[in-house]
Amino acid sequence: METIITAVLVIGTVWGGVIIFIRKAIQFEKSKKEIPE
Amino acid sequence: MQQNEFFTSRWGLILSTLGIAVGTGNIWRFSRVVAQNGGGSFLIPWVIFLLIWSVPLIIAEFALGKSTRLSPIGAIGKTAGKNFAWMGAFITFVSTAIMFYYSVVAGWCIRYFVSAFSGDLFNTANHLSYWQQFSESGMPVFFHLVAMVIGGFVIYKGVVKGIEKANRFLVSSLLIILIILLIRAVTLPNAIEGIKYLFTPKLEFILDYKVWLNALTQNAWDTGAGWGLIMTYAIYMKKKEDIALNAALIGFGNNSVSLIAGITIFSTVFALSSTDAMMQISQSGPANTGLTFIYLPLLFSKMSDSIIVNTIFASLFFMALSFAALTSLFSMIELATKTTMDFGLSRKKSILIVASAGFILGIPSALNMKFFINQDWVWGVGLILSGAFISFALIKYGVDKFRTNIINGFGSDIKIGKWYNIIITYLVPIEVTVLLFWWLISSTTWDPEWWNPFHAENLGTCLAQWFIVLSLFIMLNKTFVKNVLKNEN
Secondary structure, three states, X not given: OHHHHHHHXXXXXXXXXXXXXXXXXXXXXXXXXXXXX | OOOOOOOOOHHHHHHHHHHHHOOHXXXXXXXXXXXXXXXXXXXXXXXXXXXXXXXXXXXXXXXXXXXXXXXXXXXHHHHHOHHHHHHHHHHHHHHHHHHHHHHHHHHHHHHHHHHHHHOHHHHOOOHHHHHHHHHOOXXXXXXHHHHHHHHHHXXXXXXXXXXXXXXXXXXXXHHHHHHHHHHHHHOOOOHHHHHHHHHOOOHHHHOOHHHHHHHHHHHHHHOOOOOOHHHHHHOOOOOOOOOHHHHHHHHHHHHHHHHHHHHHHHHHHHHHOOOOHHXXXXXXXXXXOHHHHHHHHHHXXXXXXXXHHHHHHHHHHHHHHHHHHHHHHHHHHHHHHHHHHHOOOOHHHHHHHHHHHHHHHHHHHHHOHHHHHHHHHHHHHHHHHHHHHHHHHHXXXXXXXXXXXXXXXXXXXXXXXXXXXXHHHHHHHHHHHHHHHHHHHHHHHOOOOOOOOOOXXXXXXXXXXXXXXXXXXXXXXXXXXXXXXXXXX
C-alpha cells in the first residue's frame, strides 16, 4: 500500500507538475502572440 | 550591452534549457543514489528539495541572465555590486573546470554508442576488462576531441542556428528514446520487482539525515541549478518571455527524466540480473561508471535471444546517454564562450580559445582516472558554493525588490509570492552550509591524510584548489569590473 501511495505522490507531483506547467505555458503563449518582440 | 540574438520561441528556450539540466547524472547517478538510499525513501526528500532548492535557484538564474544580459561575472557584479564580480568568475570557473572533464564523459558515451551500434560491444563477455582496456588506452582522448569538436561547432553556429537547432533535435530525440526504453523495460518479466523497490519507502531510511543530504546533493548536481549555465542561456530569452513558469518546467521536466531513467534501469536490472540486482545498481565503479559501462552492457546482451534486438536497445541507450551529455556540454562551452565575449572578443575567436583550452585541459582527465576523480570531487562540491553566491547576489540586491521588479516584471506569466524571499534568504543559505560541512567533514573520514592536497578526494585538495582560484579572482576583481562592466553604471 505504501508503495502505491509513494508512487502516486512522486509521479503525480513530478509528471503532474510538468503536464500542468505545459498546459499553462500553451495558454499564455496564445495570449502573448499579440505582444511585439 | 545590446543583445541581438534570441531564442526564436518559448519552446526553443525550454528545450535548450532542459538540455542543460538533463545530463548523464539523470541516467547513471540518479539510479545509483536511489538504490543506495532506500528507494522510495529517497524520492520523498528528492521531490521536496526540487521545490526548495532547484526551482528557486533556476528562477534566480533565469532572472539574472534576462535582466543583465551578461555572463555570470557581469550578472553577479551588476546585481550584488562591483566588489563581488569575482563571485561570478568563480561560478564561471567551476562550470568550465567541469567542462574539461565532462567532455571526456561525453566522449565515453559516444564511444560506447559506436561500440554498441557496430556490434563490437557484444563481442566480449568480460565487460569490466572491455571498459578497462578502453579507459586505460589513448582512445578517451580521441573521443574527448570528438565531443569538443561537436560542442565547439554547435556554439560557433550561434544561438538560433547552433544551440536552439541542436537542442530541439537532440532533446526531443532523447525524450523519445527514453520513452521507448521505458516501455521495453517495464514489459520485461519481473520488471515489477524493480519498480516496487524504487517506490517502496522504508522508515529507517526516511529518518536518516544522510538520505536527505543525498537527495539535496542530487538536486544540486543534477538540475543545473546554481551552475551559471541557465543564467547564460537566459541572456538570449526575449523580453516578453516568462521566468517563473519556464523555471518550474525545467526543474520538474528534469526530475521527470530522472524518474523515467530510474524506472527503466531498475526494471531492466531486476528483470535480467542473475545475481543480486541491488548490489549491481548500487555499485559505483570508477567515476560512477560501474553500472553504465560495465553492468548494463552485460544486461543488454541478455535482453533477448536476438542479437539484433539487443544491439538496437543498447545503441538506443548509449545514443540517449550521448545526447544527454552533449546537450549539457554545449551549455558549458557557451558559458565560457559568452564570458570571453563579454571581455570584448568575437564569438569566432572566443570559441576557438574555449574549445582549444577545453580539449587541452581535458586531456589529463581523459588519461588519468585519479585526476578525473579529483576534478569531479573538487568542482562538484564547488557547485554548492556557486549556488551560495547566486543566493548572496539576490540577498545583497534585496530579494523582495528582485522578486517584484525582475521575476514578476514584464513578461511574467505567473507571479511569485513572498515565499520566495524566505527560501532565498534563509533556506538556501542553510542548505548550502549544511551540505558543504557534511561533504567536507565526511571527506576527512575516508582519507587518513585528509589534509594532503595531493590526494584525489579529500578536504585538503578541495580547500587548496578553491583557495588558489578564489584568491586569484578576488585579486582580479577590478580587471573583471573594468572589462565586463565598463558600459554599466
